[in-house]
Amino acid sequence: MPTDYPIDYLRDILNSRVYEIARETRLHQTRILSDRLGNHIWLKREDEQPIFCYKIRGAHNKMSSLSPEEIKRGVVVASAGNHAQGVALSAKKLGCHAIVVMPVTTPSVKIEAVKRWGATVELVGDSFSEANAYAEIISQEQHKTLIKPFDDRLIIAGQGTVGLEILKQHPGPISAIFVPIGGGGLISGLATYVKQIRPQVKVIGVEPFESDAMYQSLRANKRVILKQVGIFADGVAVKQVGKENFRLCRDFVDEVVRVSTDEICAAVKDICEDTRTLMEPSGALGVAGIKRWLMDQEANGTKVSGEHLIAIASGANVNFDRLRHISERAEIGERREAILAVTIPEKPGSFRRFCKAIGNRSVSEFNYRYANDADAHIFVGVMVRNQDEIDGLIKRLEKKVSRPWI
Ligand SMILES: *Cc1c(COP(=O)(O)O)cnc(C)c1O
Numbered sequence: 001m002p003t004d005y006p007i008d009y010l011r012d013i014l015n016s017r018v019y020e021i022a023r024e025t026r027l028h029q030t031r032i033l034s035d036r037l038g039n040h041i042w043l044k045r046e047d048e049q050p051i052f053c054y055k056i057r058g059a060h061n062k063m064s065s066l067s068p069e070e071i072k073r074g075v076v077v078a079s080a081g082n083h084a085q086g087v088a089l090s091a092k093k094l095g096c097h098a099i100v101v102m103p104v105t106t107p108s109v110k111i112e113a114v115k116r117w118g119a120t121v122e123l124v125g126d127s128f129s130e131a132n133a134y135a136e137i138i139s140q141e142q143h144k145t146l147i148k149p150f151d152d153r154l155i156i157a158g159q160g161t162v163g164l165e166i167l168k169q170h171p172g173p174i175s176a177i178f179v180p181i182g183g184g185g186l187i188s189g190l191a192t193y194v195k196q197i198r199p200q201v202k203v204i205g206v207e208p209f210e211s212d213a214m215y216q217s218l219r220a221n222k223r224v225i226l227k228q229v230g231i232f233a234d235g236v237a238v239k240q241v242g243k244e245n246f247r248l249c250r251d252f253v254d255e256v257v258r259v260s261t262d263e264i265c266a267a268v269k270d271i272c273e274d275t276r277t278l279m280e281p282s283g284a285l286g287v288a289g290i291k292r293w294l295m296d297q298e299a300n301g302t303k304v305s306g307e308h309l310i311a312i313a314s315g316a317n318v319n320f321d322r323l324r325h326i327s328e329r330a331e332i333g334e335r336r337e338a339i340l341a342v343t344i345p346e347k348p349g350s351f352r353r354f355c356k357a358i359g360n361r362s363v364s365e366f367n368y369r370y371a372n373d374a375d376a377h378i379f380v381g382v383m384v385r386n387q388d389e390i391d392g393l394i395k396r397l398e399k400k401v402s403r404p405w406i
């Protein structure tokens with residue numbers, strides 16, 4: 001373990017100014033999810049913050065460090081949404097004007113919330129990186145302090161208070177804490193604290209496959225810039241992780257697991273069943289990560305049971321109308337619905353063989369299309385119980401009918 005800098009981080013975390021606005025959130029023991037997964041699954045309920053996300057911690061710690069002169073000149077911030085809300089709320093408390101630059105793809109709940117706290121909003125670019133470049137120009141031209149979302153010592157320290165609260169709230173053994181990663185602000189603060197106080201607790205990062213900048217960077221042992229990021233989990237859609245965040249993660253993070261969009265949707269549903277609360281996709285990453293990690297462990301022959309696993313439920317700022325999409329895909333993520341595309345010979349009897357192969361399963365979606373004299377395409381949704389059943393079904397279709405191409 002490195003010996004020079006982390007002690008200072010502990011001091012910064014313990015001294016951080018957070019609780020003037022942020023609250024100590026609950027560590028919530030799930031019932032349904034714990035039963036289903038055979039482990040004690042806990043949620044750190046950061047959706048209980050006044051901005052429905054942990055970002056207020058780092059934002060207020062940073063804002064509180066500004067001089068009266070800097071407060072008077074105002075601040076500018078680039079953010080995919082939640083950091084902006086933190087800065088806007090803190091600025092309001094401190095009597096400071098904030099300009100917020102967000103990508104045009106930002107969900108409207110996040111834009112409206114920022115406006116409600118009295119900040120000026122500018123929508124620029126398709127990604128955080130473009131919004132950030134514009135914020136840097138404003139900062140220089142108008143002499144406003146730029147409040148960075150993750151690559152900042154005081155932001156990292158503020159987010160680190162999540163780790164501090166968890167260890168205080170859960171004095172018993174903890175196997176692992178699962179933490180969503182965007183630029184690495186939350187996990188670098190949390191891991192730096194947890195690994196020095198209770199090194200036996202694993203800190204495991206979680207990223208979507210389509211925005212896995214930290215996973216790629218740790219593998220390459222340098223900060224990788226992703227060419228493209230998927231924005232389904234908009235709270236963590238970052239092309240490059242922070243410099244300081246990467247340095248800390250390299251030393252303190254045990255591993256990073258990656259999850260699919262469908263698995264994220266299934267986790268949103270799991271959390272909703274246990275808490276009756278609707279997380280945003282990024283907010284459900286921790287739970288999706290636990291499920292994926294347990295599956296990976298089992299595939300490697302290690303059955304994990306009866307352990308205490310904690311997921312950070314990081315935020316709940318989601319547009320209500322996205323719920324339709326999320327609930328549809330949750331079934332797929334749970335491996336309860338398999339969507340298959342099958343090519344069958346266009347001749348009598350082959351459709352009957354197809355139906356026989358499907359058996360008495362419920363069909364949730366069906367489309368038959370004549371392709372040419374030789375083939376027809378079938379697109380079918382089938383309700384299943386698990387991945388084994390999907391694999392078995394695909395094998396049977398291959399043998400009896402033709403080759404499915406999904
Ligand atoms: C910002 C954010 C994250 C993680 O971002 P970091 O830059 O890694 O701290 C995770 N979940 C939500 C909801 C967020 O807003």
